[in-house]
Amino acid sequence: MNKIIKTKLSSSDIMSLTLLFALSFFLFADQNLMAPNLTQIANEFGFNQLDRDLKLGGEISLVFWLVGGIITIFFGYFTDSFSRKKLLIGSVLIGEIPCFLTGFVETYAQLFWLRALTGIGIGAIIPITYSLIGDYFPSTKRSSATAYLGLVVGMGIAAGQLLAGITGPIYGWKISFIIVAIPNFIILFLYFLFGTEPLRGRSDSGNVKSKKISILSLKEIFKKRTNVLIFLQGIAGTVPWAVFFVYLNDYLSQDIGYSVQIATIVVSVIGLSAIAGAFIGGLVGNKLYNIKPLYQPIFSAVCTFIGVIPTAFLINLTPAENTEALNTFYPLILGAFSGFFITITAPNMKAILMNVNHSKSRGSAFALYNLADDLGRGFGPFVISIFILSFGRQLGFNIANLIWLICGLFILLISRTYEKDEIGV
Known part of the structure; x- marks a missing residue:
């Protein structure tokens, strides 16, 4: 006998979701703080241009996402078995403490290991967050809920990168790490006092019993071809994303000829359009799902193909020795279209993943998704x-x-x- 699905959020649910989204905003704001100031960081550590791209662009990204990807498997296991509120508090602390300490590093080794520890926090929060969302919302609303979360995360990433680009040339590259870390300690204390978590499986039909990660549960996840395809597209998609998140800011300023501030504005516009694309894409995808589920992935694929075109034009801008000879408006338009179309995929893939996996294994599925995503994000910059x-x-x-x-x-x-x-399901 199917149980009654709860769809209305209580006041405590709304409070908890608000704090959860705020925590995600500041935690992900840390993600691209290095990108606007790669050359400044390289100069401080005595790196040449090649070392800058290999060490700061490649090695740091590799350890950041690789460690986070490995850790997410363990948190996926715990997410399906233990209190998600306690796990969330622990993961945010693991991420924010080393982020704060990054503002005081003096050697490359210190930077390397603190970024690795920060990656643990981001890797851990993802399966927890989507497990909670899957229980707060039924399948008919998950794409929209994921779109709103993507909006908040995207705003955090864009705000952090914009902050680093504006403050870096004036106050130094380290200050932004301190600024983005402090607010989450306050928000986390509020979540500790007022945060709650939904009953596991309350938004799914049928009886749901939590299941730990095991060989059998992993086999069930990989048995579904949709899961495998989502994992594969995640790995493939994060490689070109590394151009935007790791290299583009420095590329526009050092290779094309824009100032660091102008280059940061261009990348920030990409980030803002990506936020809009993910948000609108999630809402449109949700409507398409309610018409016919297969329309959702078709819509996402077409938008991904379209996004390749403006990205190609942006990458192939003609360098100029004189900054005044550069057209600032042109890359802004290209970046806006590129970021908008490429990110339409993200909320829809996460909604599809929630829809094809039971609540009992949703944390495990998102742990594997995040592992695939982190492997791509880690090896992506390294491969580039x-x-x-x-x-x-x-x-x-x-x-x-x-x-x-x-x-x-x-x-x-x-x-x-x-x-x-x-x-x-």
Whole structure:
């Protein structure tokens, strides 16, 4: 006998979600704080241009996301078994304390290991957050809920990068790490006092019993082709994203000729349009899902293909020796279209993942999703640094951009498996 699904949020639910979204905003604001000031950081540690791209762009990103990806498996296990509120508090502390301490580093080794520890916090919070959202909202509202979370996370990433780009040239690159870390200690204390978590499986039909990660549960997750395709597109898609998040700011200022501040504004516009794309894409995807589920991945794939075009034009801007000769408006338009179309995929993939997995294994599924995502984010910048070493920055970025076509093909294939895998959930 199916149970009654609770869909209305209580006042305590709204309070908890508000604090959860605020914690996500500031935790993810840390993600791209280095990007606007890579050359400044390289100069402080005595790196040349090649070391800048390999160490700061490649090695730091690799350890940040690789450690976070490994840790997410353990938190996925605990998410399906223990109090998610306690796990959330622990993961935020693990992420924010080293973020704060990064503002006081004096050596590259200190920076390297503190970034690795910060990656643990971001890797841990993802399966916890989406497990909670899956229980707060039924399948008919999850794309919209994911869109709102993506909006908040995207705003955090963009705000952090904009902050670093504005304050870095004036006060030094370290100050932004301190600024973004402090608010979360206050918000986390409020979550400790007032935060609650929903009953596990309350928004799913049928009886739901929590299940720990095991060989059998992993086999069930990978048995669904939709899950596998989502994992694969996540790995493929994060490689070209590394161009935006790690290299583009420095590329526009050092290779094309814009000032650091102008380059930061261009990248911030990409971030803001990405926020809009993820938000609108989630809402549109939710409506398409309610018409016919397979329309959701088709919509996402088409938008991914479209996003490759303005990205290619942005990467291939003509360098200029005189900053005044550069057209600032042109890259802003290209960045806006690129960021908007590429990010439409994100909330829809997460909603699909929630819809094809039971609440009992949703934390595990998102742990694996985050592992695939983190492996891509970690190896993506590292792979691009190899492209740069072999072909130079511009050609290397163009190769990375074409990988989005592979990502789009994986998403397109989801339309053939989605409805079948959702049956019985």
